[in-house]
Amino acid sequence: MIQTKLQAVCLLIEERLQIENTEIRKALIDLTNAGGKFLRPTFFFLFAELGDKEKQNPEQLLKIAASLEILHMASLVHDDIIDDSPLRRNLITIQAQYGKDVAVYTGDLLFTIFFDLIIESMNGSAYLAKNSAAMSHLLLGELNQMADRFHTDNTVENYLHNIDGKTAELFALACLEGAYFGHCSEETVGLAEKIGRNIGMAFQIYDDILDYTADKKDLKKPILEDLAQGVYTLPLLMAKKRHPEAFMPYLSKGADITVEEAKIVADLVVTYQGVKEAKAYAKNFTKEALTLIDRLPKGETKKLLKKLTTYLLLRTS
Amino acid sequence: MIQTKLQAVCLLIEERLQIENTEIRKALIDLTNAGGKFLRPTFFFLFAELGDKEKQNPEQLLKIAASLEILHMASLVHDDIIDDSPLRRNLITIQAQYGKDVAVYTGDLLFTIFFDLIIESMNGSAYLAKNSAAMSHLLLGELNQMADRFHTDNTVENYLHNIDGKTAELFALACLEGAYFGHCSEETVGLAEKIGRNIGMAFQIYDDILDYTADKKDLKKPILEDLAQGVYTLPLLMAKKRHPEAFMPYLSKGADITVEEAKIVADLVVTYQGVKEAKAYAKNFTKEALTLIDRLPKGETKKLLKKLTTYLLLRTS
Numbered sequence: 109m110i111q112t113k114l115q116a117v118c119l120l121i122e123e124r125l126q127i128e129n130t131e132i133r134k135a136l137i138d139l140t141n142a143g144g145k146f147l148r149p150t151f152f153f154l155f156a157e158l159g160d161k162e163k164q165n166p167e168q169l170l171k172i173a174a175s176l177e178i179l180h181m182a183s184l185v186h187d188d189i190i191d192d193s194p195l196r197r198n199l200i201t202i203q204a205q206y207g208k209d210v211a212v213y214t215g216d217l218l219f220t221i222f223f224d225l226i227i228e229s230m231n232g233s234a235y236l237a238k239n240s241a242a243m244s245h246l247l248l249g250e251l252n253q254m255a256d257r258f259h260t261d262n263t264v265e266n267y268l269h270n271i272d273g274k275t276a277e278l279f280a281l282a283c284l285e286g287a288y289f290g291h292c293s294e295e296t297v298g299l300a301e302k303i304g305r306n307i308g309m310a311f312q313i314y315d316d317i318l319d320y321t322a323d324k325k326d327l328k329k330p331i332l333e334d335l336a337q338g339v340y341t342l343p344l345l346m347a348k349k350r351h352p353e354a355f356m357p358y359l360s361k362g363a364d365i366t367v368e369e370a371k372i373v374a375d376l377v378v379t380y381q382g383v384k385e386a387k388a389y390a391k392n393f394t395k396e397a398l399t400l401i402d403r404l405p406k407g408e409t410k411k412l413l414k415k416l417t418t419y420l421l422l423r424t425s
Numbered sequence: 426m427i428q429t430k431l432q433a434v435c436l437l438i439e440e441r442l443q444i445e446n447t448e449i450r451k452a453l454i455d456l457t458n459a460g461g462k463f464l465r466p467t468f469f470f471l472f473a474e475l476g477d478k479e480k481q482n483p484e485q486l487l488k489i490a491a492s493l494e495i496l497h498m499a500s501l502v503h504d505d506i507i508d509d510s511p512l513r514r515n516l517i518t519i520q521a522q523y524g525k526d527v528a529v530y531t532g533d534l535l536f537t538i539f540f541d542l543i544i545e546s547m548n549g550s551a552y553l554a555k556n557s558a559a560m561s562h563l564l565l566g567e568l569n570q571m572a573d574r575f576h577t578d579n580t581v582e583n584y585l586h587n588i589d590g591k592t593a594e595l596f597a598l599a600c601l602e603g604a605y606f607g608h609c610s611e612e613t614v615g616l617a618e619k620i621g622r623n624i625g626m627a628f629q630i631y632d633d634i635l636d637y638t639a640d641k642k643d644l645k646k647p648i649l650e651d652l653a654q655g656v657y658t659l660p661l662l663m664a665k666k667r668h669p670e671a672f673m674p675y676l677s678k679g680a681d682i683t684v685e686e687a688k689i690v691a692d693l694v695v696t697y698q699g700v701k702e703a704k705a706y707a708k709n710f711t712k713e714a715l716t717l718i719d720r721l722p723k724g725e726t727k728k729l730l731k732k733l734t735t736y737l738l739l740r741t742s
Binding site: 127128129132186189190208209210212213214215216217219220221223224227228231232233234236237240241243244247248250251252254255 | 444449506525531532533537538544545548549560561565567
């Protein structure tokens with residue numbers, strides 16, 4: 109059932125990508141179809157399932173679900189500029205294929221499509237401002253992460269603050285909007301945002317762990333990318349806390365770190381328990397999410413939510 | 426009186442630029458204060474003056490005026506990435522000072538501040554969608570212009586279509602919103618958008634003419650920039666229409682054109698009446714704007730609008 113809805117989201121996104129430039133249009137449609145997990149729309153629809161079906165407006169829900177995915181896509185397109193990423197979901201990125209210039213405007217256009225969709229679906233609602241605030245948090249998270257690059261004194265607190273903006277915010281919004289526009293009880297709406305935020309935090313931490321543990325063939329982006337870009341994520345921060353002297357000779361090189369040295373650092377991160385301790389953080393967020401899910405109304409959807417959260421967040425442990 | 430309002434707009438923009446990164450914040454505030462002409466807020470307030478003062482909400486008008494300037498600033502920050510511009514309003518651009526990466530997110534943040542302001546000031550109004558559509562047209566104009574770079578077969582029609590999006594759209598919106606939220610008559614609201622569009626078209630054409638006629642010291646951006654970037658504007662297109670054979674040896678070099686060759690092309694543009702004919706186009710748009718202004722309600726504001734339009738658009742002739 110969710111699958112059918114996600115297909116409708118995918119179709120709506122394609123329909124909205126009306127960009128005269130056919131090459132860019134095609135690149136964006138390919139990106140939409142290329143195995144993106146549609147996680148944000150999925151959580152959105154699951155929470156909507158918990159609400160009062162009779163009061164729901166399916167067209168409105170569809171547009172909001174699409175808006176969440178498009179906001180995510182917009183940030184991906186701009187992230188790929190910053191990261192100089194050649195690949196995303198096994199496709200050549202827009203910045204690699206058409207240049208950073210085209211990628212700037214393409215991302216901007218996706219932002220306007222996002223706004224089109226939320227204006228159409230919730231004009232007059234206080235949730236418009238929530239969307240704008242979420243977009244702002246998302247960007248500030250990215251901007252701060254960028255400003256912190258190559259800072260060897262970056263803290264865990266700072267890291268958590270940045271991923272709260274760049275990732276957890278949108279998961280929180282997805283769950284919140286699903287509950288609210290799905291006409292759930294006030295209590296469920298309140299829980300939804302917190303559940304989404306915890307899932308988002310855990311999701312990003314696991315994503316950052318994968319940078320240190322995954323083989324290139326398993327993952328759809330080059331490994332150790334963050335390290336080379338000077339983005340020091342939780343596994344590194346935890347290991348460095350334990351043995352700063354082991355890391356400093358490498359990290360003090362900043363952007364001049366070689367691939368060989370980066371591999372040594374990655375090994376040190378594992379050796380000094382960085383991956384293990386980061387997993388402990390992620391597990392705490394997952395546990396908190398599951399505890400909150402327990403307080404949702406009983407039924408099939410609750411079970412599904414629990415299953416998805418467990419599956420998604422325990423994937424690497 | 427308008428001056429006082431523009432100062433309030435400036436203060437509101439500063440207030441909204443709450444970006445944790447103090448360097449970027451300072452760069453944006455400097456950009457706001459650095460002699461930007463605040464043309465869009467100016468036209469906005471002038472049209473509002475034509476309306477029913479008793480019905481007006483000063484705070485709402487202030488926010489909308491600021492939103493127009495911020496949307497303009499956002500597009501400048503991203504344009505500077507595309508154009509590799511070192512300077513804007515005699516200041517080092519954000520992309521030159523902090524890198525393209527920072528400039529991407531900074532422009533994005535300005536887009537969210539734009540949306541914050543319009544959501545706060547017109548939530549529930551059909552004008553929200555008009556704003557979103559305007560932003561979309563603006564970006565498509567830029568995207569198309571970029572896609573047309575170095576196309577020696579670019580047409581005048583295409584050029585006019587692109588500047589209608591990238592420049593005239595925002596002038597049209599400024600005048601339209603001034604009239605609408607200033608509670609003008611329906612007739613004035615209808616005229617406002619057309620007047621703004623004609624002013625915007627003439628404004629951009631004159632701006633493009635300056636690339637071929639101004640000394641570097643007079644202008645705040647490097648001359649012949651467009652030509653070197655492969656953006657073939659109206660003066661060149663008109664001259665080339667007359668004597669394609671004179672231009673092709675140079676234009677066929679594309680991005681490899683030298684500074685010396687670009688200067689030769691600039692001379693050819695003047696020799697073959699390109700500047701003259703482009704001015705004729707601009708004058709037509711200006712004349713159309715003035716004819717439409719004539720149909721506005723009588724009074725001081727109408728005189729001011731006429732004066733400003735004449736001053737602004739006949740500056741180079």
